[in-house]
Amino acid sequence: MKSMLDRVFRQRRRIIFSVVCVMLATSMAIGAGPMSLAAGGIAAALCIHIILMFPNQRRLCETSALGLWFATLLPLPVESLPMSTAASAALFWTFLYGSWTNRAGWHLAQSSHSKLKIDLPAQAVWKCLIPGESHPDDYWSGKLVDFDHDTEEQDTVYLRFDNRGAMPEEMTMTFLERDPGRFCRYYLEREGSSGFEDMTVSVSLTEPMPGTCHIETTMEQHGISVGSALLRWFDDSYGDELGAFAETVGRRRKWAIDGKGQSDNSRAAA
Numbered sequence: 001m002k003s004m005l006d007r008v009f010r011q012r013r014r015i016i017f018s019v020v021c022v023m024l025a026t027s028m029a030i031g032a033g034p035m036s037l038a039a040g041g042i043a044a045a046l047c048i049h050i051i052l053m054f055p056n057q058r059r060l061c062e063t064s065a066l067g068l069w070f071a072t073l074l075p076l077p078v079e080s081l082p083m084s085t086a087a088s089a090a091l092f093w094t095f096l097y098g099s100w101t102n103r104a105g106w107h108l109a110q111s112s113h114s115k116l117k118i119d120l121p122a123q124a125v126w127k128c129l130i131p132g133e134s135h136p137d138d139y140w141s142g143k144l145v146d147f148d149h150d151t152e153e154q155d156t157v158y159l160r161f162d163n164r165g166a167m168p169e170e171m172t173m174t175f176l177e178r179d180p181g182r183f184c185r186y187y188l189e190r191e192g193s194s195g196f197e198d199m200t201v202s203v204s205l206t207e208p209m210p211g212t213c214h215i216e217t218t219m220e221q222h223g224i225s226v227g228s229a230l231l232r233w234f235d236d237s238y239g240d241e242l243g244a245f246a247e248t249v250g251r252r253r254k255w256a257i258d259g260k261g262q263s264d265n266s267r268a269a270a
Contacts, residue, residue, distance in 0.1 A: 017062055112236075113216070147159045
């Protein structure tokens with residue numbers, strides 16, 4: 001249940017944006033009042049349903065809401081609203097997420113900042129969160145196959161990630177600053193892969209209390225396509241990844257504690 005609520009919370013920007021567009025459209029079509037509020041509630045429920053049941057189609061939320069808003073601006077009879085909404089939604093899908101912005105040379109810079117508190121010491125978090133700083137099996141996602149440090153540049157690490165049965169995905173990570181267990185700033189690049197833009201990542205770890213770690217991360221990207229920037233903003237994608245890290249490591253820690261307890265009980269019983 002908590003995982004489901006977390007997924008919905010991460011999509012709050014998409015839900016709020018869609019609800020506002022639908023309420024504006026309803027207000028313009030039939031006037032402000034209870035009907036507008038009801039339409040907003042229905043829009044929120046539909047967005048949550050799409051996010052949970054059909055996450056790959058989540059862009060339908062904002063494009064359909066924008067399509068409805070735009071359709072109400074057109075000098076057309078109310079009876080044509082469903083058809084004009086569908087056409088407008090398709091138009092916005094192409095405009096916002098189509099590849100034409102790449103061909104037009106339109107690119108943006110994007111920066112994301114996230115914070116998280118986790119009940120683990122900073123050294124344990126460092127080993128799980130920073131690839132190449134511990135055994136590949138320790139990396140939080142479980143997808144790090146192996147890594148190699150450059151023989152001449154020790155700040156450069158070649159990473160290989162599992163790619164679902166295909167050849168491993170290769171990335172190059174170059175540390176720009178590094179204070180083990182406390183702070184690092186690195187540049188991550190992947191060649192020949194569409195949909196991935198090189199990024200600079202900063203990670204800061206502090207321990208306000210023993211066994212508790214505050215994580216602050218910043219991700220910066222340049223030359224990102226308009227559609228990718230918009231999608232990642234609606235998804236809060238970097239914050240979502242940090243949340244997935246906390247959930248995964250938390251489950252792993254619970255499993256380890258439970259397993260240790262069972263093992264100790266078994267030995268006591270013997």
